[in-house]
Amino acid sequence: xQKEITINQKLYPLEVxxxxxxxxxxRCYVLLEKPGKDQVSVRLKAKPDCDEATFAELVGEFENELxxxxxxxxxxxxxxxxxxxxxxxxxxxxxxxxxxxxLDDDDGDYLDDPLGIAVPWEDKFxxxxxx
Amino acid sequence: xxxxxxxxxxYGATAVRSAAEDFAELxxxxxxxxxxxxxxxxxxxxxxxAEVLVDEFLNFALAATVGGRG
Numbered sequence: 001x002q003k004e005i006t007i008n009q010k011l012y013p014l015e016v017x018x019x020x021x022x023x024x025x026x027r028c029y030v031l032l033e034k035p036g037k038d039q040v041s042v043r044l045k046a047k048p049d050c051d052e053a054t055f056a057e058l059v060g061e062f063e064n065e066l067x068x069x070x071x072x073x074x075x076x077x078x079x080x081x082x083x084x085x086x087x088x089x090x091x092x093x094x095x096x097x098x099x100x101x102x103l104d105d106d107d108g109d110y111l112d113d114p115l116g117i118a119v120p121w122e123d124k125f126x127x128x129x130x131x
Numbered sequence: 132x133x134x135x136x137x138x139x140x141x142y143g144a145t146a147v148r149s150a151a152e153d154f155a156e157l158x159x160x161x162x163x164x165x166x167x168x169x170x171x172x173x174x175x176x177x178x179x180x181a182e183v184l185v186d187e188f189l190n191f192a193l194a195a196t197v198g199g200r201g
């Protein structure tokens with residue numbers, strides 16, 4: 001069992017045909033051919049375990065999926081700017097404002113130790129224990 | 132021996148070669164992309180998979196093309 005569908009590339013761009021074919025390669029055998037300019041022929045062939053009714057259904061679904069993928073592509077193109085703006089905004093919001101990486105305002109001395117972390121343990125607690 | 136001709140505008144030569152490598156254990160597959168189209172010749176096909184090998188190969192080549200291996 002096999003069915004050949006000729007698709008006009010002006011209506012369904014190659015990208016749409018690819019994404020539709022990719023969805024179906026686990027359910028049937030797909031071969032693409034180019035019978036003429038702006039035309040792509042898709043040959044769908046049933047896998048050995050596929051019956052006639054299932055295959056007929058699959059062919060119909062394939063044609064519907066072409067429309068579905070075309071719509072997805074159009075929506076993706078239309079909303080590309082909005083999606084990019086959302087991602088930019090999200091990344092910008094995630095940047096910590098409190099961290100200033102510039103060294104211009106840093107007037108601290110490297111020898112300053114306000115928390116006392118540079119004091120050795122023995123100096124802090126050692127003498128008390130010995131006594 | 133069987134030869135399939137694939138349109139270069141639809142199938143990537145690298146993708147087809149990649150599929151040929153994947154199927155190397157099941158048949159002797161020669162990919163000739165020197166011409167206008169890509170000619171794939173199948174020979175010494177494993178009898179256990181002979182019925183489906185070419186079709187499965189074409190699916191692999193298409194998947195590799197769509198997946199960007201072409």
